[in-house]
Amino acid sequence: MAGNNEQNSRVARRKSQPKPPKKHWFRRIILSLAALFVIGVLAGLALFFYYAQTAPTVKQSDLVNTGTAKIYDQNDKYLTSLGTNDHEYVKSSNIPSTLKNAVVSIEDRRFYKHKGVDYYRILGAAVGNLKGSSLGMQGGSTLTMQLVKLAVFSTSTSDRNLKVKAQEAWIALNLEKHYSKSQILEFYINKVYMGNGIYGMGTAAKYYYGKSLKDLSLSQLALLAGMPQSPTYYDPTTYPSYATSRRNLVLEAMYDNKVISKSQETAAEKVSVKTGLTSSGRSSLAKHEKTNKILDAYLNEVRQDLLKKGYNLTDGEKVYTNIDMDAQKRLYDIANTSQYVNYPNNGKQTFQLGVSVVDSYTGKVSAMIGGRKTGNVTYGTNRAVWTSRSNASTMKPILDYGPAIEYLNWPTYKSLSDTKYKYPGTNISVHDFDNNYLGNMTMREALVQSRNIPAIRALQAVGKSRAKTFANNLGMNLKTVNYANGIGAGVSTLQVAGAYAAFANGGVYHKPYYIRKVTTSDGVTTSYTSTGKRAMKKSTAYMITDMLKGVINSSTGTATTAKISGVYQAGKTGTDNYASQYKNKVPSDAVVDSWMAGYTKNYSVAVWTGYDKSTEAGGYLDTSNEKISQQIYRAMMNYLQQYSPNSDWTKPSSVGTTKKNGIEELYVVGHLFSSSEASSGTASSASSSSTTTGSSSTSTEASSRSSESSSSSSEAASSSSSAESSSSESSSESSSSSEASSSSEASSEATLSETPTADTNNTTEGQ
Structure with a gap:
């Protein structure tokens, strides 16, 4: 009996002793994940700053797309540009607030709140990537980052990688320190590609509607604001159904962003996307292309000469050449009509030529042609400067x-x-x-x-x-x-x-x-x-x-x-x-x-x-x-x-x-x-x-x-x-x-x- 009491006493003492703490595995997992997250963030920041060190320097001339180089003849008469169309640069004061609101609503709703990089948007894009949605890395780009892409990088797949995105972000942060939101929006609106060889929404307004931006309706401005995402498919003349869908999406975004009323949205959606379209812009382009066809060989040499001299051809340079346009037209006609010379037609190859006209006392190249019956080519073969044939x-x-x-x-x-x-x-x-x-x-x-x-x-x-x-x-x-x-x-x-x-x-x-x-x-x-x-x-x-x-x-x-x-x-x-x-x-x-x-x-x-x-x-x-x-x-x-x-x-x-x-x-x-x-x-x-x-x-x-x-x-x-x-x-x-x-x-x-x-x-x- 006494033995049993002693045994019971030992059991009681063991029960009364404090128990060792339980192992909190869940907490350890959480802490480990937190540590990994911190390490990942630090590593990411380190990588970000590493890439940022090699980011290119951006000058204002890179941001201000004043258009392609303009070409003048020997008498200072404007002839053409080295691009496919003349560029219409629009200052911020002349950009309608409706267009600014449309661009911000569809592209970067938090534009006026972030400092160049929208961390909320980046997080949303990351989640979208995990879910396999269409947001991805591009979805994290602010308007400022998109401007950087247009000015420094490109929209090609090769430039959609972590290094480029890091550099875009770094440059965007710096741009916001040096330029106002109004300036950045002005740069962007004037730089985006709008299809058909057109850059800038001001140029697009003249091309598609024959008007200035200030004269366009809400429906038309909404269309222009939405076109940069896919300029080809949102061309209202070629693909009106796609253009209508995109325009309506912009109008919806504007309503959600409280910059237009529901009645304005509804009224604008009822307007045909073809309303106001004109052929005058396209006629101007056709005339431009005809002029360039006559000048092609000469323009080709001017373009190469400018590049050798260090010009980038996109800053609106005014280039005064030695070309005698009347002589150039006559040379083109001599080569391409039967009015002056009867050319053979053997049905197998085109009889070709190359001609150079030089001022005897100055060396000025007055006219040049690099071929005949060349079709609608740009910077085609210039036989006038060939050195592969014996003279x-x-x-x-x-x-x-x-x-x-x-x-x-x-x-x-x-x-x-x-x-x-x-x-x-x-x-x-x-x-x-x-x-x-x-x-x-x-x-x-x-x-x-x-x-x-x-x-x-x-x-x-x-x-x-x-x-x-x-x-x-x-x-x-x-x-x-x-x-x-x-x-x-x-x-x-x-x-x-x-x-x-x-x-x-x-x-x-x-x-x-x-x-x-x-x-x-x-x-x-x-x-x-x-x-x-x-x-x-x-x-x-x-x-x-x-x-x-x-x-x-x-x-x-x-x-x-x-x-x-x-x-x-x-x-x-x-x-x-x-x-x-x-x-x-x-x-x-x-x-x-x-x-x-x-x-x-x-x-x-x-x-x-x-x-x-x-x-x-x-x-x-x-x-x-x-x-x-x-x-x-x-x-x-x-x-x-x-x-x-x-x-x-x-x-x-x-x-x-x-x-x-x-x-x-x-x-x-x-x-x-x-x-x-x-x-x-x-x-x-x-x-x-x-x-x-x-x-x-x-x-x-x-x-x-x-x-x-x-x-x-x-x-x-x-x-x-x-x-x-x-x-x-x-x-x-x-x-x-x-x-x-x-x-x-x-x-x-x-x-x-x-x-x-x-x-x-x-x-x-x-x-």
């Missing part, structure tokens, strides 16, 4: 005869041999279009008739190094020169026009340029010009010009089609033949390219014609259309000279005259060649009184070819297949029917490259 014999004054007069003081009656001849240091023969040799002839005769062999002999006498210097001083930008370049290299019509302009103005080269001044939105004006530099002596320019007159006026000249009665002009033709591997695939009179370059004292015009795909069906020129380049030149120069003084060049005192075989020939004063000197082969010496560099060393240059032509294998390779093609240019207007291009394969033809001359940067033989 053929238009290179002869630049690389052969110009340097010969400049450095060797050759007279125009210098005798040159048109006999069997190979490119120096190679086994590759040089040929002409007729595959014949005419014996000795004067330099004048060789240039007028565009004989190839005398031209290469002249280049050999001068030396490639000095010829390259002379050509590059005229803007050719040749990295290397081989002898085949004496009858063509890969240069553009713009380069040729610029070079010939230097012959026209007495030897001063102006690099062709498009822009004369730019005024930015802040009123700063920067002027541009092309500083002339003397590229040759006056005597050289005059003597080349005198000989090139004969190319047009002489009965044996190759450019008689370009003749304009009573107009003082000089010029040169050029045709580029096919390489041997293609000659069996095209007619015997087929050529790849046809050029005409000429000038007056006022303008220099260079024309290229051909087909884009010269080795495909219908891609060749022949005797029926190879003179179209001359017809284009004549039509354009005839127009230009109607409004320009017509005067002949004045012979400088450094040029003398002498009669040779009944022809008035020219020579450099102090370097009168005797008959024996003038006919002493390819490299005759000047008179003993000559002290001009090059004249006393001519014989040495001709005999010691080690420095210019000893590398036969490399010269042969660089000549490529271009070197084996022959000239296909007529030596007179009347002989065009007999202009068959005969095969001119060199004895080492098997070693030549198998590429068409038209598709390489190498040169070819041609007039």
Whole structure:
């Protein structure tokens, strides 16, 4: 009994002792989650500030979309803009409060309460993401953040990531410290895309309704406010049902936001979304597009030039160009109508062209066209600046005869041999279009008739190094020169026009340029010009010009089609033949390219014609259309000279005259060649009184070819297949029917490259 009492006593004592606390697992879970949340927040803040450090700097010019660059002509007359439509920037004071309320109601109802970032909205967007709704990260963007997106980032998927969102938020916070809500809303309303190439709601009001924002109704303003979400599908003309739904959603949001009454909402919803739409804005766009089509090649070069100069083209820059709009329209008509030139239509490829018109005395590019029948393209292919096609014999004054007069003081009656001849240091023969040799002839005769062999002999006498210097001083930008370049290299019509302009103005080269001044939105004006530099002596320019007159006026000249009665002009033709591997695939009179370059004292015009795909069906020129380049030149120069003084060049005192075989020939004063000197082969010496560099060393240059032509294998390779093609240019207007291009394969033809001359940067033989 006593034992039981003791046992019961122990049990009682155990029960009376305090129990150990229970483990509160739930509380631990809560605390753990809280800790993780804090860590996550801290990590998120750390990541946010890390991204914020690399956020781009935003200037006011990035926010103020004053529109695309506006283009003016040579007379300061407004022509067009580099965008698809003129931009109508509307100041905040002129933006209706109804539109402001509509934008805020549909896009950011708490706009006037947050500081750039709406944390409530971000939380709502996060919940929406978890639920899989359409809110997502974009749903967390405030109007300020959307402005940042428009100004700095983009709406593309690639810019919808955590880093960009963090930077958007950071920039938005900073913007709200520097700009008022009214300014931010003004920036946004003027910057959003509104479809059809339109930016800004003010521009959209003019485009869709032909009115200013202040003249629009509640229904119309609500539509504009809702369009930025999907400008294409909310176009009231194209998709009226979608536009109506979106407009009504904006009106509902405005009512919910207490900025309009229920009766106003109901009345506005009953208005047809097409009410007030006009075609005037679209007509204006069509006119704008037509103007841009005429200007496309020129605008393309202006645009690239502006970007190189550091302009962003979206700040409403006023760009004053050198374009003569009347001349540009005429050039466009010449290229695209049959009023001036009859173009072939072989049904396979479009006959193409590239034309550059340059002011002879300033280098201003007055007009340019990069193709014909191009369709509705923007910044299309500009063949006027192509450097992938050989300029053929238009290179002869630049690389052969110009340097010969400049450095060797050759007279125009210098005798040159048109006999069997190979490119120096190679086994590759040089040929002409007729595959014949005419014996000795004067330099004048060789240039007028565009004989190839005398031209290469002249280049050999001068030396490639000095010829390259002379050509590059005229803007050719040749990295290397081989002898085949004496009858063509890969240069553009713009380069040729610029070079010939230097012959026209007495030897001063102006690099062709498009822009004369730019005024930015802040009123700063920067002027541009092309500083002339003397590229040759006056005597050289005059003597080349005198000989090139004969190319047009002489009965044996190759450019008689370009003749304009009573107009003082000089010029040169050029045709580029096919390489041997293609000659069996095209007619015997087929050529790849046809050029005409000429000038007056006022303008220099260079024309290229051909087909884009010269080795495909219908891609060749022949005797029926190879003179179209001359017809284009004549039509354009005839127009230009109607409004320009017509005067002949004045012979400088450094040029003398002498009669040779009944022809008035020219020579450099102090370097009168005797008959024996003038006919002493390819490299005759000047008179003993000559002290001009090059004249006393001519014989040495001709005999010691080690420095210019000893590398036969490399010269042969660089000549490529271009070197084996022959000239296909007529030596007179009347002989065009007999202009068959005969095969001119060199004895080492098997070693030549198998590429068409038209598709390489190498040169070819041609007039």
